[in-house]
Amino acid sequence: MIALHLPALQVVLPLLAAPLCALVRRGNPAWAITLIASWAAFAAAIGLLLRVLDEGVISYEMGGWAPPIGIEYRVDLINAFVLLVVSGVGAVIVPYARKSIAARFGSTEQAWFYTMYLLALTGLLGVTITGDAFNIFVFLEISSLASYVMIAMGRDRRCLTAAYQYLIMGTVGATFIVIGVGLLWAMTGTLNLYDLAQRLPEIQNTRPVLAALAFLTVGISLKLALFPLHLWLPNAYAYAPAVTSAFLSGTATKVAIYLLLRFFFTVFGGVDFFETTPLPEILLILSIIAMFAASTVAIFQSDVKRMLAYSSVAQIGFITLGISYATETGLTGAMAHMFNHAIMKAGLFLLIGGVMFRLGSVKIEDMAGIGRKMPITMAGFVVLGLSLLGTPGTVGFISKWYLGLAAVEQGQWWLVALIVIASLVTMLYIGRVVEVAYFREPTAKVAQLQEAPAALLVPSFVLVAAAIYFGLDTSLSVGLAQDAAALLLSASY
Amino acid sequence: MTDILASVNYWVTIFLMVGGLYIIVAHGNMVKKLVGLGIFQTSVYLLFLSPGKILGGTAPILAKEFELYSNPLPHVLILTAIVVGVATIALGMAFVVRIHEAYGTVEDDEVHELDTDT
Numbered sequence: 001m002i003a004l005h006l007p008a009l010q011v012v013l014p015l016l017a018a019p020l021c022a023l024v025r026r027g028n029p030a031w032a033i034t035l036i037a038s039w040a041a042f043a044a045a046i047g048l049l050l051r052v053l054d055e056g057v058i059s060y061e062m063g064g065w066a067p068p069i070g071i072e073y074r075v076d077l078i079n080a081f082v083l084l085v086v087s088g089v090g091a092v093i094v095p096y097a098r099k100s101i102a103a104r105f106g107s108t109e110q111a112w113f114y115t116m117y118l119l120a121l122t123g124l125l126g127v128t129i130t131g132d133a134f135n136i137f138v139f140l141e142i143s144s145l146a147s148y149v150m151i152a153m154g155r156d157r158r159c160l161t162a163a164y165q166y167l168i169m170g171t172v173g174a175t176f177i178v179i180g181v182g183l184l185w186a187m188t189g190t191l192n193l194y195d196l197a198q199r200l201p202e203i204q205n206t207r208p209v210l211a212a213l214a215f216l217t218v219g220i221s222l223k224l225a226l227f228p229l230h231l232w233l234p235n236a237y238a239y240a241p242a243v244t245s246a247f248l249s250g251t252a253t254k255v256a257i258y259l260l261l262r263f264f265f266t267v268f269g270g271v272d273f274f275e276t277t278p279l280p281e282i283l284l285i286l287s288i289i290a291m292f293a294a295s296t297v298a299i300f301q302s303d304v305k306r307m308l309a310y311s312s313v314a315q316i317g318f319i320t321l322g323i324s325y326a327t328e329t330g331l332t333g334a335m336a337h338m339f340n341h342a343i344m345k346a347g348l349f350l351l352i353g354g355v356m357f358r359l360g361s362v363k364i365e366d367m368a369g370i371g372r373k374m375p376i377t378m379a380g381f382v383v384l385g386l387s388l389l390g391t392p393g394t395v396g397f398i399s400k401w402y403l404g405l406a407a408v409e410q411g412q413w414w415l416v417a418l419i420v421i422a423s424l425v426t427m428l429y430i431g432r433v434v435e436v437a438y439f440r441e442p443t444a445k446v447a448q449l450q451e452a453p454a455a456l457l458v459p460s461f462v463l464v465a466a467a468i469y470f471g472l473d474t475s476l477s478v479g480l481a482q483d484a485a486a487l488l489l490s491a492s493y
Numbered sequence: 494m495t496d497i498l499a500s501v502n503y504w505v506t507i508f509l510m511v512g513g514l515y516i517i518v519a520h521g522n523m524v525k526k527l528v529g530l531g532i533f534q535t536s537v538y539l540l541f542l543s544p545g546k547i548l549g550g551t552a553p554i555l556a557k558e559f560e561l562y563s564n565p566l567p568h569v570l571i572l573t574a575i576v577v578g579v580a581t582i583a584l585g586m587a588f589v590v591r592i593h594e595a596y597g598t599v600e601d602d603e604v605h606e607l608d609t610d611t
Contacts, residue, residue, distance in 0.1 A: 134570050141577045145584055152588060157595040161604055164588040168517060168526055171581050175534055178574065179510075182540045 003047065007060035007073040010044040010083065011126045011139075013037050018118035027110030031098045034114040041125060042091040045083040052080045059131070067131070068192035074131030078484045081335065082128045082258040085342050089250035090121045096350055096459035097243045100357060104155065104241070113153060117247070119146035124255045133181040133191045133267075136259065137174060140223070144170045147252060150244040151236050162235035169222055169232040176219030183212035184267075193267050201270035213273060216263050224256030226320055227290035230313045237309035242353025245305060249312050250346030254338050257319055261331070264323070265488040274326050283324035288418060290317025295425040299432065304352050304362040307429055308345065311388065314422070315341045318403060321419075325406050331485035332478065333402030339477045340387075340395035340470065347384045347463030351377050354452030354460065359445070364433060369442030371434075373449040376457055378437050380464045385430035387467045390423045394471040398478060502543035509536035521601035523592065527585045534578045541567045541574070 002009070017037035021030040051058060052075055060073040075083075097117070101110050123143025127136050148170070152163035185191055187208050188199040203209055218229075225233040233253075237245045264274075274280055291314050298310035319341070322334030354377045355370065356362050371378040387394030400419060407415035451457070470477045497504065509532055516529025545564035553562040589599055596604050 134573075138573055138577065141581070145580055148584060148588075152591070158608055160588055160592045160595055161608075164523060164585065164592060167581065167585050167588065168530060171530055171585075172514070172517065172533065175537055178537050179540065182537065185541075186544050 003051065005060075006044050006047050006051065007058060007075055007129060008062065010041060010048065010087075010129055011073075011122055013040050013044065014118045014122040014125065018115050018122065021111050021115040021118060025108050025111050027102060027105070027107040028098075030111035030114040031094070031101075034097075034118055035094050037118060038087070038091045038094045038121060041121065042087040045080070045087040045125075048075050049080040049084055051075075052077055068190050068195040071135055072131040072192060072194070073129050074194060075129060077480065077487050078261065078335075079128045079258065081339070081480050081484050082255065083125060085254060085339050086124050086128060086251045087121075089342050089346050090124075090247065092459050092462050093243055093247050093250075093346065093350070096246075096353070096456055099453055099455040100243055100353055101241070103357060105153075109153075113150065113241075113243075116146040116149045117243075119143070120150065120247070120252075124251050127255050128258055131193045133184065133193060133196065134178075135191075137178050137181060140174055140177065143252065143255075144174060144223075147244070147248055150247075151240040153244070154239040154241055156239045158235065159239035162232075162239045166232040166236045169229075173219045173222030173229075176215045176222065180212040180214075180216035180219060183208045183215065187212070193262070196267050197269055200268060204271040204273075209271070210273070210277070213263075213268060213271075213277075217260070217279070220256055220260045220263065224253050224260060224320075225313055225316055227286050227293060227313060227317060230290070230294070230316075233313060234306055234309040237312065237349075238303055238306035242305075242349055242356055245309075246346045246349035246353065249308075249349055250342040253312065253316060254342050257316070257323075257334070257338055260320075261323065261334075261488060265326075265331075269488075280324045280326060283320055287317040287321035287324060290314055291321070291418070291422040292425065295422060295429065298429045299425070301429075302363055302365065304355075304364060304367070304433060305349070307364075307433075308348055308352065311426065311429065312341075312345055314426070315345070315388070318400070318419075318422075321415075322403050322406060325410060326489070327406055327409060328482070328485050328489055329402055329409055330406035331488055332482045333399055333406055335481035335484055336402055336474075336478050337399035339481065340399045340467075343395060343463050343466050343470070344384050344387050347460055347467060348381065348388070350456070350460040350463065351380050351384070354456045357456060358449050358452055364436050366443070367433070367446070368436055368440035369438075369446050370436075370449065371438035372442060373446055374451050377452050377460075378434075380457075380460055381437075382434060383464050384467055385434065387471065389426040389430060392471075393468070395467045395477070396471075398471060398474055402478070502539065506536050506539045506543070509533070509539065523589045523599040523601065524586075527582055527589070530585065531578070531582055534574070534581075538571045538574060541571050 014037045017033050020033050024030050058075040062071040062073060101113055120143045123139045126139030130136055148163045148167045151166060152160055184196055187203055188196055190196055222229045237249060294310045294313035298307045301307035319334045319337050322330045352362055387396035390396040390400040404416045404419050513529045513533030513536060517526050520526055545567035547561060547563050550561045550563040551559045553565040593599050596607050598604060
C-alpha cells in the first residue's frame with residue numbers, strides 16, 4: 001500500500017508538514033516536524049530508486065485520473081537519481097539547521113523558516129517527479145517563492161536586494177518556461193511529457209516547436225545559472241543564511257539541470273535539434289566561459305561565501321559542458337558531477353556556516369589563523385576544497401575524469417587541457433583561503449574562538465565523508481549516472 | 494492585412510510580452526520593474542487562453558442544446574498561473590517595502606551606491 005503510493009508520498013509528506021510548521025509557530029516543534037518530513041522524503045526517494053531498479057519505470061496516476069488527461073507522476077532511473085540527491089541533501093541539512101537558525105531567530109521566525117524550507121523541498125521534489133509540463137511550472141514556482149523568502153532572511157540588508165533580484169530573474173525564467181510549454185501545448189494539445197515526446201517528431205521542423213525549445217532552454221538556463229544568466233546567484237548565495245545557501249546550492253540548480261536534460265533528451269528526444277541547430281556549440285562555449293570567468297572572479301572575492309557562489313557558477317559550467325557533448329560518457333560525467341557537486345558545495349557552505357556561527361564574519365582577512373582554532377572545520381574545508389579541484393580519491397576527480405574522457409572520445413584534446421587548467425584555477429581560490437587560515441598569525445578575535453559545535457560539525461562531516469566515500473566507491477554515483485545517461489540517449493521514457 | 498487581423502491575439506500577446514520585458518530591463522525603480530513583470534506574466538495568460546476560444550462557443554457544460562464549446566483546459570491552467578502571479582507580485586512588493594525600510598529608497602542605482610559606500 002505505502003509502496004504503491006510512494007510517488008505521491010514523496011511530494012505530499014513535505015507539503016503537508018509545511019503548514020503544520022506554520023501552525024505550531026514555535027521553533028523546536030517545527031524543527032522536529034521538518035526533521036521527520038525530510039528524512040521520510042529521503043526514505044521515499046530510496047524506496048522509489050529501489051523499485052525503479054527492480055521493476056523499471058513507475059507511472060503513478062495522480063487522483064486516479066489516467067494520463068495523458070490526468071496528471072502523471074513518472075519515475076525512471078534519471079529522476080529517481082535526482083530525487084535521491086535532492087532529498088538526501090535536504091535531509092542532511094535539517095539537523096544542522098536547528099542550532100544555526102536558533103542562534104539568529106526568535107521562535108516564531110524559526111517556524112516560518114522551516115515552513116519555507118519544506119515548501120522549497122516540496123517544489124523541488126515535485127519538479128523532479130512529475131510527468132506533466134504545467135505541473136513542472138507550478139512546482140518550480142512553489143520552490144522559487146519559498147527560496148526567495150529563505151534568502152531574504154540573511155543578516156546583511158543586501159540579502160533583500162539579492163532576494164528581489166532573484167525574484168525578478170527567477171520569475172522571468174519561469175515565465176519563459178511557461179511560454180515554451182504553452183507553444184508545445186498549442187502545437188500538440190498535450191501537456192504530458194511522455195505524450196509530448198511521442199508527438200513532437202512529426203512536427204519537428206515547425207517554427208513554434210523550435211521557438212518552444214528556445215524559450216525552454218533560456219528559461220531553464222536562467223534557473224540553473226548558466227553563464228551569462230547567473231547574475232542572481234552570487235549575491236543570493238552570499239547574503240542568505242548558511243542553511244539556505246547550502247540547501248539551494250545542493251538542490252535548486254541541480255533540479256534545473258535535470259529539467260534541461262529531461263527536455264533536451266526526453267521531450268525533444270525524437271527531434272534532431274542537436275544536429276540541425278547550433279545549440280551544442282553555444283552550450284559548449286558558454287560552459288567554457290563559465291568555467292574560466294566565474295573561477296577567475298572567485299579568486300578576487302573577499303567574502304568566502306561569495307567566492308563559493310562564483311565557484312558554483314564555474315562548476316555548473318563543467319556540468320553543462322558534459323551535456324553539450326550529448327554522448328554517453330559526457331552525460332555520465334554531467335550527471336555524476338551533479339551528484340558530486342551537490343555533496344561538495346552543500347558541505348562547504350555548511351562548514352563556512354560554522355565559521356560564521358563562531359566568528360560572525362566570513363571575510364577572508366578576518367579568518368587569519370582560523371585553522372589553529374577551528375581545526376576540524378577547516379580540515380573538512382580542505383578536504384572538500386581538494387575534491388572541488390579534482391584530487392584523486394575524492395568525488396571531484398571522478399566526474400572530471402569522465403568529462404575529460406568524453407572530450408578525448410570526441411578527439412578534442414584541447415578541451416582536456418582546458419578542464420585541467422580550469423581545475424587549477426579552482427586551486428587558486430581554495431588555496432587562498434587555506435593560506436590565510438593556516439599560515440597567518442591568528443588575530444585577537446580569532447584567538448578566542450572555539451571549535452564549531454558538534455550539532456554543526458556532524459552534518460557537515462556526513463557530507464565530507466560522502467565526498468571521500470563516493471570518490472573511492474563509485475558504484476552508486478557513477479553506476480547510476482551511467483545507466484541514466486544511456487537511458488537519456490535512448491530517448492525512451 | 495487579413496492575416497494580421499486574423500492573428501490579432503498573437504500580436505497583442507507579443508506586444509505585451511516584449512513591453513513587459515523592456516520595462517523590467519529599462520527601469521531602475523523596483524516598483525516599476527514589478528509592474529513590468531506583471532505585464533510580462535499577463536501576456537502569457539493571453540497566449541494560453543486565446544487559442545482555446547472558439548467563436549460562438551459556450552462554456553463546456555453538458556447540455557443538449559449546446560454542441561460547440563471552448564476548450565476548458567487553458568482556463569484551469571491560467572487560473573493556476575494567475576495565483577502564482579499574484580503570489581509573486583505580492584512577495585516582490587513585500588521585498589520592496591523591506592528594501593525601502595532598510596535603505597530609504599527603491600531606486601536600483603541609489604541602493605547600489607548605499608551598499609558600496611559602507
